[in-house]
Amino acid sequence: MEYLFHILILSSIYTILSVSLSLVAGHIGILSVAHAGFYGIGAYTSALLTIHLGCPFLLGVLLGMMITAVVSLFISIPSLRLHEDYFVIATFGFQIILFSIFNNWIDLTRGPLGIFGIPQPSILGWKIGSDIDFLIVTVIWTACTCGIVYRLVTSPYGRVLRGIREDEVFTQAMGKNTLWFKVSALALSAGLASSAGSLYAHYITYIDPSSFTVMESILIISMVIIGGADSLWGPIIGAVILVTLPELLRFIGIKSAMAANLRQMFYGLLLVIMMIVKPSGLLGRYRFK
Amino acid sequence: MDQGRMWSQILLNALIAGSTYSLVGIGFSLIFSPARFFHMAHGGIITVAGYLVYAMAVLFKLNHSLSIFIALFLAAILGSVMELLVFRRLRQQKGSGTIQLIASLGILVVLQNLISLVFGDDVMVLNPGVVKEGLQIGAARITDVQLGIVLTNIVVFLLISFLLHRTKIGWMIRAVTDDAELAQIFGISVELVILLAFFIGSAIAGIAGILIAYDIGLTPLLGFQALFMGVVAAISGGITSPTGTMLAGLLLGIIMQISAWLLPTQWQEAIAFTILLLFLLLRPQGLLGKPLRSKKV
Numbered sequence: 001m002e003y004l005f006h007i008l009i010l011s012s013i014y015t016i017l018s019v020s021l022s023l024v025a026g027h028i029g030i031l032s033v034a035h036a037g038f039y040g041i042g043a044y045t046s047a048l049l050t051i052h053l054g055c056p057f058l059l060g061v062l063l064g065m066m067i068t069a070v071v072s073l074f075i076s077i078p079s080l081r082l083h084e085d086y087f088v089i090a091t092f093g094f095q096i097i098l099f100s101i102f103n104n105w106i107d108l109t110r111g112p113l114g115i116f117g118i119p120q121p122s123i124l125g126w127k128i129g130s131d132i133d134f135l136i137v138t139v140i141w142t143a144c145t146c147g148i149v150y151r152l153v154t155s156p157y158g159r160v161l162r163g164i165r166e167d168e169v170f171t172q173a174m175g176k177n178t179l180w181f182k183v184s185a186l187a188l189s190a191g192l193a194s195s196a197g198s199l200y201a202h203y204i205t206y207i208d209p210s211s212f213t214v215m216e217s218i219l220i221i222s223m224v225i226i227g228g229a230d231s232l233w234g235p236i237i238g239a240v241i242l243v244t245l246p247e248l249l250r251f252i253g254i255k256s257a258m259a260a261n262l263r264q265m266f267y268g269l270l271l272v273i274m275m276i277v278k279p280s281g282l283l284g285r286y287r288f289k
Numbered sequence: 290m291d292q293g294r295m296w297s298q299i300l301l302n303a304l305i306a307g308s309t310y311s312l313v314g315i316g317f318s319l320i321f322s323p324a325r326f327f328h329m330a331h332g333g334i335i336t337v338a339g340y341l342v343y344a345m346a347v348l349f350k351l352n353h354s355l356s357i358f359i360a361l362f363l364a365a366i367l368g369s370v371m372e373l374l375v376f377r378r379l380r381q382q383k384g385s386g387t388i389q390l391i392a393s394l395g396i397l398v399v400l401q402n403l404i405s406l407v408f409g410d411d412v413m414v415l416n417p418g419v420v421k422e423g424l425q426i427g428a429a430r431i432t433d434v435q436l437g438i439v440l441t442n443i444v445v446f447l448l449i450s451f452l453l454h455r456t457k458i459g460w461m462i463r464a465v466t467d468d469a470e471l472a473q474i475f476g477i478s479v480e481l482v483i484l485l486a487f488f489i490g491s492a493i494a495g496i497a498g499i500l501i502a503y504d505i506g507l508t509p510l511l512g513f514q515a516l517f518m519g520v521v522a523a524i525s526g527g528i529t530s531p532t533g534t535m536l537a538g539l540l541l542g543i544i545m546q547i548s549a550w551l552l553p554t555q556w557q558e559a560i561a562f563t564i565l566l567l568f569l570l571l572r573p574q575g576l577l578g579k580p581l582r583s584k585k586v
């Protein structure tokens with residue numbers, strides 16, 4: 001039962017990540033490879049704030065989201081003016097820089113040793129100790145995230161985002177400041193990814209840089225792309241599939257060292273096959289231009 | 290160590306490191322030019338070529354030069370097979386640069402994990418024989434392999450420049466680079482040109498991978514890390530220009546060595562990418578590149 005809760009919580013956390021990425025990937029058509037980094041900033045910020053300053057859980061999450069949104073400006077303002085492919089490379093680089101900071105800024109993050117003893121959260125006096133409590137909190141937050149993203153993409157704001165995706169010059173000609181829309185959407189997406197990181201940190205109570213590598217970013221991208229980047233349910237289904245399917249490897253009885261490699265090969269292969277067979281994903285309609 | 294000797298060693302190390310960046314970058318940009326997408330699996334080919342030499346020369350005790358020759362050929366074939374099986378199909382389906390980039394990233398992940406599954410994650414050493422004292426150049430020292438890296442980079446650069454500007458094949462590659470549709474109308478087989486670029490580019494990736502393997506040994510992440518620097522060199526040099534790529538590679542080598550002297554070395558990747566971001570911000574077309582249009586490259 002505990003194992004089942006664990007899988008559900010992880011699926012939930014990854015759903016937040018994939019839905020947040022789908023806001024920019026599916027609706028503007030720009031792919032961020034830095035989402036694992038944003039996820040990591042959230043995890044580190046709220047972990048450090050609660051450990052060193054005794055900051056309440058919710059405030060930590062909120063501050064993490066704000067810091068991450070500001071950090072995202074460093075990448076979005078220089079590179080969003082360029083062609084989409086250059087944005088992918090720029091975020092790739094940004095991901096490497098963020099990982100480097102997690103791994104090498106020993107004084108702050110303790111580097112590869114990681115941070116342990118992250119307190120379990122409590123919200124307004126409700127101590128979230130058991131897995132079932134945590135599952136409730138994550139599911140509620142996941143639903144909120146999906147709600148926020150859904151509300152945004154069905155609003156006029158979302159229509160402008162898709163306008164940029166289909167024809168940026170035309171959208172500019174309609175008097176929209178497209179750079180502002182792209183920058184704000186990425187900041188929001190990064191903030192949501194960061195909240196997933198805070199949840200993860202307080203759930204596992206231990207974080208180290210290996211959870212926030214470029215491979216993690218590729219995993220999040222796979223979830224979004226396999227599910228369908230511009231649909232509502234696509235990223236959710238993608239996250240659930242990619243979290244649960246590799247668990248089957250455990251039941252076949254493959255050694256865990258091998259399982260890690262096999263799992264990543266599976267993601268990689270799935271990406272290639274998906275691009276050939278159905279680049280718009282299982283439920284999506286948009287294919288990257 | 291006195292000041293003069295230290296600086297000449299730093300400059301020599303910069304030349305060696307810069308040569309590997311430039312080698313990786315030249316192969317990467319040769320493929321990018323006609324195919325117009327960021328071929329991340331290039332890094333996978335770098336790794337695979339190194340491990341192929343290891344498998345043949347160390348595990349099966351084959352002659353080193355024969356192993357290298359076979360590995361280079363296989364690397365070129367591997368790149369061509371990717372083009373034939375995946376990228377050609379994606380182009381025919383009008384798949385965009387981003388779609389091809391994602392597929393290429395997928396291939397990179399598969400290759401990297403395949404290598405790690407077969408050979409493990411430990412560092413493997415290729416260089417045979419005993420450790421020799423390096424050659425003395427001025428006040429600095431250089432090993433045979435490192436000298437090989439520097440010379441190979443020069444030879445590859447000259448050959449590619451000759452190929453692009455003095456042969457019919459190069460003329461076709463440049464035509465497709467400028468405007469694939471127009472080249473097609475003039476009777477150039479775009480598919481064939483891209484296949485050739487993949488074949489030659491992947492062979493260069495193989496050369497880079499094997500040289501790095503002889504110099505510092507093998508890990509499954511070898512190609513991934515080499516690719517970073519190659520991409521930074523290619524983009525900051527002007528991605529379709531081999532001359533720009535080589536200059537940027539050497540310049541990057543100097544910056545990396547000086548920064549390694551000032552800061553702990555684990556920050557190198559972060560510094561390289563900061564340089565890339567600065568280029569994207571201030572001069573997105575690179576040192577010698579043509580200006581980019583924002584919508585279509």
